Amino acid sequence: MRTTLALISVLAIVAFGCSDEDVGYEPTPLPLNIPQIFSDNIISPVIPTDNPLTVEGVALGKRLFFDTILSGDGTQSCASCHSPQNAFTDNTPTSDGIDGNFGIRNSMPLFNLAWNYGERFTWDGKELSLERQAIEPVQNPIELHSDWNDVVTRLQAHPEYPELFESAFKTSTITKELATKAIAQFERTLISANSKFDKYSLGEATLTENELNGLNVFMDEARGDCFHCHGSPNNPLWTDNIFHNNGLDATFTDLGLGGVTGDPSDNGKFKSPSLRNLAYTAPYMHDGRFATLDEVINHYSEGLNNSPTIDPLMKKVDQGGVQLTEQDKADLKAFLLTLSDPSFINNPSFQN
Amino acid sequence: MKNIAIFVSIVCLFLTSCSNDNDDSIRDVITTFQFSHNWNGETVTNEDFNDFKFINENGETLSIERLRYIISDMTFTTMSGEDIELDIYNLVDVTNGTGLFFSPDTTIPSGTYSNVSFTFGLDNEDNSENYQDLNSASFNVPAMLGGGYHYMQFDGKYLDADSNQQSFNYHSIRAVDNPGDNPNFPQDTFFTVNLGETTFTNDTTIEIEANLAEWFKSPNLWNLNELNTVLMPNSAAQIMMYQNGQTVFNLKSSIQ
Numbered sequence: 001m002r003t004t005l006a007l008i009s010v011l012a013i014v015a016f017g018c019s020d021e022d023v024g025y026e027p028t029p030l031p032l033n034i035p036q037i038f039s040d041n042i043i044s045p046v047i048p049t050d051n052p053l054t055v056e057g058v059a060l061g062k063r064l065f066f067d068t069i070l071s072g073d074g075t076q077s078c079a080s081c082h083s084p085q086n087a088f089t090d091n092t093p094t095s096d097g098i099d100g101n102f103g104i105r106n107s108m109p110l111f112n113l114a115w116n117y118g119e120r121f122t123w124d125g126k127e128l129s130l131e132r133q134a135i136e137p138v139q140n141p142i143e144l145h146s147d148w149n150d151v152v153t154r155l156q157a158h159p160e161y162p163e164l165f166e167s168a169f170k171t172s173t174i175t176k177e178l179a180t181k182a183i184a185q186f187e188r189t190l191i192s193a194n195s196k197f198d199k200y201s202l203g204e205a206t207l208t209e210n211e212l213n214g215l216n217v218f219m220d221e222a223r224g225d226c227f228h229c230h231g232s233p234n235n236p237l238w239t240d241n242i243f244h245n246n247g248l249d250a251t252f253t254d255l256g257l258g259g260v261t262g263d264p265s266d267n268g269k270f271k272s273p274s275l276r277n278l279a280y281t282a283p284y285m286h287d288g289r290f291a292t293l294d295e296v297i298n299h300y301s302e303g304l305n306n307s308p309t310i311d312p313l314m315k316k317v318d319q320g321g322v323q324l325t326e327q328d329k330a331d332l333k334a335f336l337l338t339l340s341d342p343s344f345i346n347n348p349s350f351q352n
Numbered sequence: 353m354k355n356i357a358i359f360v361s362i363v364c365l366f367l368t369s370c371s372n373d374n375d376d377s378i379r380d381v382i383t384t385f386q387f388s389h390n391w392n393g394e395t396v397t398n399e400d401f402n403d404f405k406f407i408n409e410n411g412e413t414l415s416i417e418r419l420r421y422i423i424s425d426m427t428f429t430t431m432s433g434e435d436i437e438l439d440i441y442n443l444v445d446v447t448n449g450t451g452l453f454f455s456p457d458t459t460i461p462s463g464t465y466s467n468v469s470f471t472f473g474l475d476n477e478d479n480s481e482n483y484q485d486l487n488s489a490s491f492n493v494p495a496m497l498g499g500g501y502h503y504m505q506f507d508g509k510y511l512d513a514d515s516n517q518q519s520f521n522y523h524s525i526r527a528v529d530n531p532g533d534n535p536n537f538p539q540d541t542f543f544t545v546n547l548g549e550t551t552f553t554n555d556t557t558i559e560i561e562a563n564l565a566e567w568f569k570s571p572n573l574w575n576l577n578e579l580n581t582v583l584m585p586n587s588a589a590q591i592m593m594y595q596n597g598q599t600v601f602n603l604k605s606s607i608q
Contacts, residue, residue, distance in 0.1 A: 042488045117488060219494035220531075221521075221584045227494060228505075234487040265402035309402075312417055312507040312519035315581055 027054035027168055032114060035193035037201055037236045045114030045188070051131060051181045053188060056167040061186030063164065064179055066352040069154050071098050071144040078137065078183070081107040084350050087277035088190060093288025101142040104254060106288035109281045111192040111344060112274065116241045123270045123286040125243055126260040130187055134180035148176040155179065192276050192344035193236065200338070201233055207338060214335025217328045224300070224322060224332055228313045229272045238276050238339055243269040244311040247304035247321075248285060256286065258309075268309050279340035293336060297329050380459035382555040385426065385470070387444050387452050388604065389419075392565045398449055404511060408568035412576045414510040414520070416564070419446040420491075421504035421524070423545075424474050428460050429467040436460055441474060443489060464551040468558065472597055473503030473542035479526060496531045497584055503542060504593075506567070510576040520580040522567065524597070527590035538587050541594040547603040554608045561604040567596050 030053040032045055047053065064070065065078045081095040082088040088110035094102045105123050113121070119129055127133035137143040138151060155161040155174045162172035169178050199205035207215070217224040219232065229246075231238040243257040245268040252258075258267030270286040284290040290299065302320040304310070315322050324332065344350070389396040391406050396416070404415045424441035442454040473479075479500035486492070491501050506522040527541045547558065568574035572592040583589040 041482070041484060043484045115488075216496060219496060221494075222582045225582075227492070228490065231490060232492050232494070234482070234492045235490050237488075240490040306517075308517065310519075312509055312521060312581075314519065317519065318516075 025170065027056045027170070029053070030055045030058055030189075032188065033191070035191060035198070037193050037198045038115070041234055041236055042115065043117070046117060046119060047114060047188065048129065048131070051184060053185050054168060056164070057169070057182050057185040058189055060164045060168040061182035061184065062350075064183050065186055069158070070138050070146060070151055072146040072150075073098050076144055078134075079352065081137075081143070082110050084347075084352075085280065085345055087111060087192070087280040087345055088350075089281050091282065093283050095143075097140070097143040098145050099142070103140075103142050105286055106283065108271075108273065109277060110187055111190045111276065112237055113190065114188040115237050118241055120241075120243075120271070124256045124260050125271060130184035131177075131180045134183040134187075135176060138176075151179070152176055190344075190350060192341045194343045195276065195339050195341040197233075197335075197338040198236065198341070201236070208334065210331045210334045211338050212335075213328070214331035214333065217324065217332045218335055223324060223328060225313065225315055226275075226300075226332075229311075230275050237274055239272045239274040241271065243271055244313070245269045245307065245309045246300075247306065247310050247314045247317060248289070248299070250305040250307050252307070254287065265309055268307055269311075275336055276339045277341055277344065278336050280345055293333050294329070297324065297332055300324075301329060378461045378463060381462045381552045382455060382459055383426070383552070384453055384455040384555075384557040385423070385442070386557050386559045387423075387454075387562065388559060389446060389562045389564055392563060396446075396564060398447055401447065404509075406565070408510075408565060408574060408576065409570070410568065410573055410575050412510045414508050414576065416506070416508045417447075418505060418507040419564075420444060420448075420451075420489075421506075422473055422486075422491075422501065423454075423470045424478055425471040426456060427467075427469045428465045429469070431464060431466050433466070439478075441478065441483070443486065443491065445489075460552065462552050462554070464549065466549055468547040468550045468603075469544050470547075471542055472545055472601065473524065473526075474501060475542055476526070476540065479542075493525050493584070496533075496535065497528045498526055498535045498537065500526060506564075510580070512577060518576075518580060520576050521583060522593070523584050524593045525584050525590060527587040527594070528585065529587050531585050539591060539594075541590050543594060543597060545601040550603075550606050552608070557607045559604040559607065561602050562600050563602070564600070566600040567593065569596065570599065572596055 032053060034045065068074045068077045070077060076098050081090045083090065090107040093106060094104060095107050096102050108123060113130055121127040121130060121133045127136065138146050139148055152174050161174065165174050165178060166172040168182055196205055200207050218226045229240050229244055231240065243266065249268065252268045255267045257269040258264060278293060282291060284296050290296045300321050301324040304314055304317050304321045306317045310317060401416050404413050406414050406416065408414060421444050422441055423444060426438045426440065428436040438456045438458050440456055442451050444451040483501070486501050493500050493502060502523055502525055504524040507520065509517045509519055512518050524541065527538050528535045529538055530536050547560070550558070572595055574596065579589050
């Protein structure tokens with residue numbers, strides 16, 4: 001009997017010991033905090049099965065996003081062109097890279113990216129996932145002008161990064177794939193859904209008469225007809241996330257989506273940006289040609305340029321646009337500004 | 353022992369009998385609805401978009417750039433007149449080539465049905481619901497027009513008398529008057545498409561063809577020079593779409 005008890009004790013100790021060893025470390029899952037205005041109205045966000053969000057992954061991604069170690073000369077980070085105070089875009093028409101060269105496209109604001117169901121990112125849709133998108137700016141000669149092999153070497157030699165990768169991905173061997181996975185995780189947490197209009201939709205705020213008329217201009221097919229491409233109270237992303245030629249040019253120096261697909265019928269098409277946070281994201285359009293919202297509204301009202309691929313949703317092209325009254329223009333602007341979300345640009349979780 | 357043998361024989365008889373019954377019994381079949389499109393018989397897919405290759409009944413040359421529509425409430429009417437209605441909807445998106453095949457989760461009993469039908473668009477009850485997928489697809493109708501959803505978004509361009517390209521937005525919705533806080537609705541503009549008697553012996557694909565030219569043909573000869581854009585708040589245009597839509601859809605085949 002004594003022998004049996006001893007054996008059981010030994011087995012128990014072994015089992016206990018094995019149990020401890022078997023419980024391996026796992027990063028802490030981090031479910032996206034989906035705002036009510038989204039869960040009430042639109043389908044779930046897209047989270048790749050091979051890159052679920054974790055506390056450690058998001059923290060690593062945030063650190064990388066703000067770290068100049070990604071650039072060739074250590075002077076710029078992702079945030080250099082995607083500033084939190086500008087809803088993660090830049091305040092210039094196009095942005096200069098580390099060598100002082102400017103690109104041809106306006107830096108896109110970054111928020112609600114997990115709800116881009118088609119998963120085509122950037123103005124021309126050439127990037128088919130957030131993870132793939134994050135690869136490009138690092139090695140682009142007019143952006144961070146770095147080399148991923150060099151970046152990985154620098155990260156690997158860093159006193160803290162290997163441990164941070166270990167925590168996020170259970171390996172201290174750093175790769176560009178893991179680095180971009182982490183950045184993508186952080187970017188998916190950039191959620192903006194707390195504007196004055198969101199509160200109005202939830203019954204927590206009221207709109208002025210001018211703002212309400214602006215909403216009507218936005219939703220009225222005979223006036224603004226903005227809703228066909230830019231969402232609505234029922235689609236609070238305020239974008240359809242697809243590509244349109246909105247009549248900016250009669251001929252194209254930048255083919256946009258057409259340059260990616262090779263289909264001439266896609267020439268001059270660019271992604272509809274979200275209308276959230278317009279108060280912080282000037283200048284506007286894919287090339288930042290419009291400095292103010294007034295210029296944008298004037299474009300749709302009387303500044304359209306015809307071309308073979310102009311979207312048929314552009315109205316009265318022969319007259320230059322929908323011919324809004326000055327009052328409707330002012331009210332439309334007032335409404336659009338209700339879509340801005342100061343709590344987003346000031347969210348401590350999104351600051352360096 | 354004799355009793356046991358008798359018992360086994362009886363059990364065998366039952367089992368055999370059951371087996372025979374199963375062979376003859378009604379079984380559940382899966383239905384798949386397949387949507388194909390043509391222009392007076394010429395096949396139309398998204399490969400044919402963005403090309404001025406179609407001529408409508410009024411003689412206008414046009415191109416298609418975007419086409420998507422909702423079908424809902426698939427209904428199977430038994431020979432005794434009972435309806436099996438599936439309270440579902442599907443967005444047929446020809447532009448992106450999605451929703452062209454649609455298999456309801458609900459199976460139906462095999463047999464012959466006096467009619468198979470579906471609704472083009474959404475009936476008023478369904479149209480008052482909040483659908484996350486349709487919201488995400490930006491298919492909504494503004495609240496000032498009664499809310500709900502487009503039945504169809506058919507966008508393209510036509511050549512006017514001077515051969516200039518002009519836009520059209522043939523958007524079908526619930527006809528509405530007095531847009532604003534208190535719109536009213538002159539008549540329903542969703543409609544039922546009847547496909548006729550169909551027998552379902554096994555899992556079946558019902559191919560429905562839509563002749564897009566019919567939207568412009570009869571009973572209302574559609575003149576794109578007069579009716580092209582801003583048709584959503586135009587209840588008369590909506591009723592004309594409703595009338596023309598009656599002959600758009602047909603049963604092409606039923607494949608078992």
